[in-house]
Amino acid sequence: MPRPDKHVFVCTQARPQGHPRGSCTASGCADVMNEFMNQIQARNLFEKIGLTNTGCMGPCMLGPSVLVYPEGIMYGKVTKADVTTIIDQHLLGGTPVESLIAPAEVW
Known part of the structure; x- marks a missing residue:
């Protein structure tokens, strides 16, 4: 499997x-994770975008949290509806989604 251009980590911490x-689970992370999986599959982006579920990444009050590497950009309060924008604008287009970026004091 080739190295992906971007790697997305979705917090799926349950408390x-x-x-x-x-916890991100209480905030709807399953819907976010499933939407990333569904879109990556439907759009055949397996070689461009890696996807991993994680435990706690820290800013629980901003869940669901999504972290994108190699940039190290964290998004907070991500919804299923935000996934298309993140994929199109950031992961494929190279421009982070400013309205979803976690505050600097958090990440």
Whole structure:
């Protein structure tokens, strides 16, 4: 398998309901992860985009969190509807989605 141009990490951390830090699972990360998988498959982007689910990446209050390498850009409060924009604008187009970037004090 060739090395992808971009690698996307989606936090899928699950914590018990009521945990003070919350979790990306409670914020809908499964929908985000599934949408990335579905679009990568439907658009045959396997060689361009790597996708990995992860545990906690830190900013739980901004979940679901998505981290894109090699740039090291973290997106917060990502929804299923945001996935197309992230793929088109950032992963394929090279321009990060400014409105979704986590604040500098977080990442």
